[in-house]
Amino acid sequence: MSPRRSYDQYCSAARALDVVGDRWTLLIVRELLAGARRYTDLHADLPGVSTDVLASRLKDMERDGLTTRRRLPPPGAAYVYELTPRGRELLPVLQALGAWGQAELGERRPxxxxxxxxxxxxxxxxxxxxxxxxxxxxxxxxxxxxxxxxxxxxxxxxxxxxxxxxxxxxxxxxxxxxxxxxxxxxxxxxxxxxxxxxxxxxxxxxxx
The missing domain is CATH 3.30.1050.10 (SCP2 sterol-binding domain)
Incomplete structure (x- = not known):
């Protein structure tokens, strides 16, 4: 688990970005709004992320109180990741970001x-x-x-x-x-x- 980087600014926006500003973090939240997901499912639905980066982000998010990890009972016996109440509070943030990003979407590229x-x-x-x-x-x-x-x-x-x-x-x-x-x-x-x-x-x- 890497130490958390900080902007070292006494500002709530800067503090928020200390936690969720890394590449992929908010997209992992988007995926976990669907409920508990296995690592393999997350990797499949986040095309372009490396296994090392995904594992690192999930550890950081657990450290920061955004996600938890639990083991499914048999016969599944796999670990799943899910949002904490603090993590679910990011839904309106994602909604606002998505609304702002509409102008950037354009036509789908190949x-x-x-x-x-x-x-x-x-x-x-x-x-x-x-x-x-x-x-x-x-x-x-x-x-x-x-x-x-x-x-x-x-x-x-x-x-x-x-x-x-x-x-x-x-x-x-x-x-x-x-x-x-x-x-x-x-x-x-x-x-x-x-x-x-x-x-x-x-x-x-x-x-x-």
Whole structure:
């Protein structure tokens, strides 16, 4: 575990960056908002990070009280990492950073990796109301809890119970939402998001 570097400035922003300012740290938080993850799963969903850097960041985050590590009971018997309450408090920070970064996103480059669940946070920013939302993209399926203080915030794969609403959309629409060029309501009205379900949120989206 490397000693924590510091800006040595008596400023809350500088102190925050002492903890989360290293490369990859906030992206690890993004992945752990999906709940407990194994090291191999984190490495697979953080393309470009080396094994040494990922291991170092996870140790630093545990030292700083952002994550914990625990061993799953048999037959899993693997270690998983998860956010502490302090780590989960970074959700609005990531949301604000994502909203600010919309202008930087641009069109997807051929070298850009993508995972379906990376669109969970932009969708959360664009959904009004509460409910369990199942999202079907070309890259995969995930589900999230809109408008609720849930832990985890989202998970990969279909919902384990009947969702309030299912959304089906293509990569172009996801990109437009991520760049802030299109709202969820506008995408529904334009027929770019298919909405199914009988929940309050589904009805609200269809009526907008």
């Amino acid at each position: 070298t850009d990796a993508v995972r379906a669940h990376w669109f969970a946070l932009p969708l959360l920013r664009g959904l009004e109301g509460e409910g369990l939302v199942e999202v079907h993209l070309e890259e995969g399926v995930f589900h999230l809890w809109a408008g609720a203080e849930e832990d985890p915030v989202y998970r990969e794969g279909p919902a384990l119970i009947e969702p309030d609403v299912r959304l089906v959309l293509d990569a172009d629409t996801c990109g437009a939402l991520g760049r802030g060029e299109l709202s969820v309501a506008d995408a529904v009205r334009a027929g770019r998001i298919e909405v199914t379900g009988d929940g309050v949120l589904a009805k609200a989206l269809r009526d907008e």
